[in-house]
Amino acid sequence: xxxxxxxxxxxxxxxxxxxxxxxxxxxxxxxxxxxxxxxxxxxxxxxxxxxxxxxxxxxxxxxxxxxxxxxxxxxxxxxxxxxxxxxxxxxxxxxxxxxxxxxxxxxxxxxxxxxxxxxxxxxxxxxxxxxxxxxxxxxxxxxxxxxxxxxxxxxxxxxxxxxxxxxxxxxxxxxxxxxxxxxxxxxxxxxxxxxxxxxxxxxxxxxxxxxxxxxxxxxxxxxxxxxxxxxxxxxxxxxxxxxxxxxxxxxxxxxxxxxxxxxxxxxxxxxxxxxxxxxxxxxxxxxxxxxxxxxxxxxxxxxxxxxxxxxxxxxxxxxxxxxxxxxxxxxxxxxxxxxxxxxxxxxxxxxxxxxxxxxxxxxxxxxxxxxxxxxxxxxxxxxxxxxxxxxxxxxxxxxxxxxxxxxxxxxxxxx
Amino acid sequence: xxxxxxxxxxxxxxxxxxxxxxxxxxxxxxxxxxxxxxxxxxxxxxxxxxxxxxxxxxxxxxxxxxxxxxxxxxxxxxxxxxxxxxxxxxxxxxxxxxxxxxxxxxxxxxxxxxxxxxxxxxxxxxxxxxxxxxxxxxxxxxxxxxxxxxxxxxxxxxxxxxxxxxxxxxxxxxxxxxxxxxxxxxxxxxxxxxxxxxxxxxxxxxxxxxxxxxxxxxxxxxxxxxxxxxxxxxxxxxxxxxxxxxxxxxxxxxxxxxxxxxxxxxxxxxxxxxxxxxxxxxxxxxxxxxxxxxxxxxxxxxxxxxxxxxxxxxxxxxxxxxxxxxxxxxxxxxxxxxxxxxxxxxxxxx
Numbered sequence: 218x219x220x221x222x223x224x225x226x227x228x229x230x231x232x233x234x235x236x237x238x239x240x241x242x243x244x245x246x247x248x249x250x251x252x253x254x255x256x257x258x259x260x261x262x263x264x265x266x267x268x269x270x271x272x273x274x275x276x277x278x279x280x281x282x283x284x285x286x287x288x289x290x291x292x293x294x295x296x297x298x299x300x301x302x303x304x305x306x307x308x309x310x311x312x313x314x315x316x317x318x319x320x321x322x323x324x325x326x327x328x329x330x331x332x333x334x335x336x337x338x339x340x341x342x343x344x345x346x347x348x349x350x351x352x353x354x355x356x357x358x359x360x361x362x363x364x365x366x367x368x369x370x371x372x373x374x375x376x377x378x379x380x381x382x383x384x385x386x387x388x389x390x391x392x393x394x395x396x397x398x399x400x401x402x403x404x405x406x407x408x409x410x411x412x413x414x415x416x417x418x419x420x421x422x423x424x425x426x427x428x429x430x431x432x433x434x435x436x437x438x439x440x441x442x443x444x445x446x447x448x449x450x451x452x453x454x455x456x457x458x459x460x461x462x463x464x465x466x467x468x469x470x471x472x473x474x475x476x477x478x479x480x481x482x483x484x485x486x487x488x489x490x491x492x493x494x495x496x497x498x499x500x501x502x503x504x505x506x507x508x509x510x511x512x513x514x515x516x517x518x519x520x521x522x523x524x525x526x527x528x529x530x531x532x533x534x535x536x537x538x539x540x541x542x543x544x545x546x547x548x549x550x551x552x553x554x555x556x557x558x559x560x561x562x563x564x565x566x567x568x569x570x571x572x573x574x575x576x577x578x579x580x581x582x583x584x585x586x587x588x589x590x591x592x593x594x595x596x597x598x599x600x601x602x603x604x605x606x607x608x609x610x611x612x613x614x615x616x617x618x619x620x621x622x623x624x625x626x627x628x629x630x631x632x
Numbered sequence: 633x634x635x636x637x638x639x640x641x642x643x644x645x646x647x648x649x650x651x652x653x654x655x656x657x658x659x660x661x662x663x664x665x666x667x668x669x670x671x672x673x674x675x676x677x678x679x680x681x682x683x684x685x686x687x688x689x690x691x692x693x694x695x696x697x698x699x700x701x702x703x704x705x706x707x708x709x710x711x712x713x714x715x716x717x718x719x720x721x722x723x724x725x726x727x728x729x730x731x732x733x734x735x736x737x738x739x740x741x742x743x744x745x746x747x748x749x750x751x752x753x754x755x756x757x758x759x760x761x762x763x764x765x766x767x768x769x770x771x772x773x774x775x776x777x778x779x780x781x782x783x784x785x786x787x788x789x790x791x792x793x794x795x796x797x798x799x800x801x802x803x804x805x806x807x808x809x810x811x812x813x814x815x816x817x818x819x820x821x822x823x824x825x826x827x828x829x830x831x832x833x834x835x836x837x838x839x840x841x842x843x844x845x846x847x848x849x850x851x852x853x854x855x856x857x858x859x860x861x862x863x864x865x866x867x868x869x870x871x872x873x874x875x876x877x878x879x880x881x882x883x884x885x886x887x888x889x890x891x892x893x894x895x896x897x898x899x900x901x902x903x904x905x906x907x908x909x910x911x912x913x914x915x916x917x918x919x920x921x922x923x924x925x926x927x928x929x930x931x932x933x934x935x936x937x938x939x940x941x942x943x944x945x946x947x948x949x950x951x952x953x954x955x956x957x958x959x960x961x962x963x964x965x966x967x968x969x970x971x972x973x974x975x976x977x978x979x980x981x982x
């Protein structure tokens with residue numbers, strides 16, 4: 218009797234919890250899942266990516282094709298298994314048909330593989346930027362309107378070699394697919410220009426104590442290329458400062474991003490003047506960027522300028538909404554029409570025109586920047602140069618590019 | 633009698649000309665001599681080929697020592713609480729992180745770093761006291777339940793802290809007199825023109841190491857030389873007998889828990905100044921102190937010091953010489969300890 222009553226209660230509770238959401242969802246709303254790192258070392262990055270996605274939704278007035286947009290969040294901690302777990306929850310429990318995310322490199326590769334098992338669900342990348350998410354063995358239903366980490370480096374290697382005169386550079390980067398991609402992008406240009414990279418340090422993600430790593434960097438390098446993100450970058454930079462760091466720095470895209478530039482600590486001195494490249498530039502003075510920046514700042518807790526995570530989630534969310542509008546919110550055919558529209562979609566973003574290649578990876582403008590101090594004392598990425606319409610193979614013919622091999626700790630190498 | 637205590641357990645060794653203890657002493661002396669030579673001599677090229685550079689090696693050792701100091705501060709509270717109450721406090725990492733945030737707030741508010749350190753200790757001691765009185769006292773004797781409750785507390789605390797302080801990385805700024813690097817009297821290289829390059833090391837990190845040693849000695853004195861210390865030791869051995877002999881056990885428990893939590897908070901501020909404060913630190917330091925006390929032996933202060941030393945050095949040396957597999961090294965050490973001496977290096981069998 219007792220057990221029976223309990224089972225009944227549980228059943229009633231379960232139906233009570235699931236039934237209303239199902240019926241509401243069918244009627245007049247479209248569910249979009251957003252997957253980002255709301256926990257762990259990249260939490261602050263995840264928070265900003267959500268602001269980016271919300272900026273796009275606000276731009277559409279919270280509605281698409283006459284239906285309300287229902288946003289469901291999934292949280293990961295930058296590890297691939299947590300990302301897949303969160304994606305499964307969004308797809309299999311919450312029943313989203315459109316998913317935006319994830320944020321970090323290895324997560325992107327894992328979610329791409331998961332996407333292959335869910336052919337009726339459409340996945341749009343968040344800000345994850347590992348090369349092989351789309352280059353090798355891509356998934357039919359995974360789209361990346363943001364670009365990859367090697368594309369982000371466009372222009373930096375030449376600038377460091379020719380303008381800055383750095384000929385010998387050591388690298389420090391986290392040990393996973395996204396920094397491999399960034400180092401690849403940087404070295405592709407830098408080594409071609411004639412530079413050498415005698416030492417590469419790969420550190421585990423979430424490492425705190427970098428002083429031993431700093432001590433092991435050869436003394437005779439002209440500069441240090443740093444591709445670390447979030448808390449890792451802050452730790453490295455402040456410890457580099459404490460150790461009396463002499464060599465100038467070259468920044469990976471997320472190392473000198475707003476998520477790091479706004480951190481509280483003594484980073485100012487080591488950062489000012491650091492060249493970097495990425496998909497955004499804080500001082501971009503095009504009207505589209507200014508409008509985007511203003512819209513972004515209406516979100517809770519926004520940075521002085523949108524980070525590249527906010528930017529990437531904005532672009533992917535906007536692409537999803539534009540395509541949804543075109544199919545009139547109709548996903549009843551398993552999203553087939555929706556994906557067709559997506560793969561042909563071409564639109565103007567705050568950072569210029571974006572279109573997709575045959576692997577569904579974006580071709581977009583890249584920005585060479587240098588950290589400088591704004592009038593109000595905040596640090597910003599000053600725009601130096603725009604590299605227009607960079608594709609995933611960095612302008613190299615595709616078969617030649619594939620022959621360079623997959624990015625890894627050892628590839629590329631020019632000691 | 634010239635007998636040393638070592639050969640009493642092994643009288644046969646005497647006939648071999650050297651006791652086990654003497655043999656160990658010789659090995660230690662040789663290792664120490666090699667180490668001193670590595671510190672002060674100019675390195676030949678073959679050694680550089682193996683160990684990258686003298687600067688890298690010595691920095692890794694020094695960093696290992698300072699990291700060990702930090703781990704010791706966190707783990708000593710953990711091991712004290714476990715030794716006395718048989719309570720594996722899995723919310724210990726949350727106490728560390730909360731202490732760091734509290735220290736940051738106070739240091740920002742007053743402008744004095746030392747006030748931040750004191751606040752980290754005091755506030756967390758009070759938090760520990762409240763936890764002991766409101767939660768653990770109610771669950772006395774139910775070890776498993778207590779452990780599960782601490783997991784719950786750590787999950788809730790992590791989210792509350794994320795909600796209040798956000799995901800941003802904080803750096804507690806050390807005062808000017810503590811920051812900057814100093815030259816150590818160790819020559820790492822000689823330039824071609826004959827000038828000597830000295831090893832430069834952040835001053836604050838030496839202070840971390842120094843304060844960990846001072847606190848360690850203080851704890852040892854407290855445990856071994858004071859009345860409350862003898863009560864704690866008696867409690868570790870036999871809680872019920874201690875209660876039966878008229879000691880207010882709850883009072884002792886509360887003191888120890890407050891001290892343990894306070895030390896975690898203090899470590900939070902000190903560590904947050906050396907490194908940084910961000911969500912996720914709680915798990916990291918919980919894991920570190922778990923490994924440290926498993927290696928060192930649950931419930932022993934000296935064990936925590938030895939464990940911290942081994943783990944700190946292993947982490948830093950691993951980071952420099954084999955970064956990809958460095959993380960594994962700590963766990964290999966833990967597995968070996970568990971296989972050979974399950975109670976830990978200084979632990980007593982439970």
